[in-house]
Amino acid sequence: MKNRRMPMIHHRNAPRPLVALAAAAALLLGACSPESEAEAPQVRPVRVVTVEKGTGGNVATLTGTVEAEDEAALAFRVSGRMIERLANVGDRVTAGQVVARLDPQNAQNGLRSARAALTAAEGQLVQASNHFDRQERLLGNGFTTRAIYDDARQGMLAAQSQVESAEAQLKIAEDNVSYTELTADAPGVVTARGAEPGEVVQAGQMILQLARQGGRDAVFDVPAQLLRSVPASPIIRVSLADQPSMTATGRVREVAPQADPVTRTFRVRVGLDNPPAAMLLGSTVNGAVELDSTPTIEVPASSLTAFNNAPAVWVVDPATSTVSLRNVEVLRFNPATVAIASGLAEGDVVVSAGVQALYPGQKVRLLGSGA
Structure with a gap:
């Protein structure tokens, strides 16, 4: 005898528990339905700028310190126990002055x-x-x-x-x-000490660092891209960071032949012409130099992020309103903007605000654009 599907009988007087059970089953089947719609992707509002090339002739500003043009490490020629140190950091010494003694x-x-x-x-x-x-x-x-x-x-x-x-x-x-008496070979200011009385020191060990009296340098760590943009024999305008009215001018006296292995910047020494007395050794200074008149691309500093351990920016595809990360090479850092050496072209739309919450391929809504 074949099984026959029994027709469902609806009875208005059906028991209430059965009706509740049927409703729960319907809800469960609806939740497990593969046809349930996926949640729509979130469209994030961002502020953007449109890339344009500047007019060139910009002024680059870097921060550095004032150092002595000529520094020497004073050391004993023989080993022994130092019994006396007659100068300390900050003291001014004269040529021939005894600054330390060994046990003779x-x-x-x-x-x-x-x-x-x-x-x-x-x-x-x-x-x-x-x-x-x-x-x-x-x-x-x-x-x-x-x-x-x-x-x-x-x-x-x-x-x-x-x-x-x-x-x-x-x-x-x-x-x-x-040789048991250490004397200063020139007038100057003591900037560091390397041993204390009672220590046994070796021949050649630095006892005092002497900034010889004379010229002063403003020392800066300069990126390689900026070095390529600086004209030959530029005049550097140097001012105190905490007192901009105190200024001096100078010219590049020395450029390190090798980049720093950590920062990948080059140490540049600028010889100052008649610096004011307020520019003491160790003072923080700002150096400004006018660059070549080659047009450059600049974006707001807030646009910069990192990708693959390198600088990058978020670029908007106008056709799809989606964003993607693009690595760029930084030419220099300005107070509010970043000059880009390569990686961007005129007309690119770059996200300038809201970069922290983006991911590749995300749809965005533009809040504003401009140069």
Whole structure:
């Protein structure tokens, strides 16, 4: 006997529990239906700018510090225990001023030994000279042989050599005693110290760093792209960061031949012409230089993000209103904008606000655009 599907009988007097069960089943089937619509993607509002090339001739500003044009590390020529340091950081010293001392006991012992050796050598020379004089007179009278005369002459020459050697050792010992005092070779200001009294220091170890009196440099770390944009022999306008009215001008005196391995920037020293007294060593300064008149692309600093460990910006596709990340090469950083060397072209629409919440392919709604 075949099974037949029984027709569903609706009865207005059906029990209430059955009606509730049927409603719950209908809701469950509706929730599991594959035809349920997916949630629509969120359209995020962003503010944008349209890329245009500038007129060129912009002014680049970098921050640096004031350093001495000539700095020297003062160190002892001999090793020993430092018993005294007569200058500290910030002190002004003069040429020839004693700034530190070593324990001179060993050097003085060496000096006494060298003097004694010289006295003994001089006594040997006197004895050898007298013997040679006697043999020379005897040889002239025929009372001695040539061999004895030659031995006497050789002994005198050897004694003279011993005296010369002892004199040299005495000079070395005297120098070693003088080396226990460290003197400044030029007037200047102490900028750092490398040892404290009581320490045993080695020959050549920095005891004091001396900024010699004279010229001053403004030192900047400059990106390679900016170096390529600077004209030949530019005039740099330098001002104090906390007192912009204090200014000076200068020219590039030295460019590091190799980039810093961490920052990939080049150390540039600008020699200052008649800097004001307020530009003390270590002061923070701003250096401004006018760049070549080549038109450049600039975007707001807020547009910059990172992608693949490199600078990048979000670019909007006008046809689909979606965004994508694009790596760029930064030419320089300005106070409010970023100059782009490559990666963008005129007419590109770049997101300038709202970059933190974007992902590739996301649809956006433009709030504003402009140059």
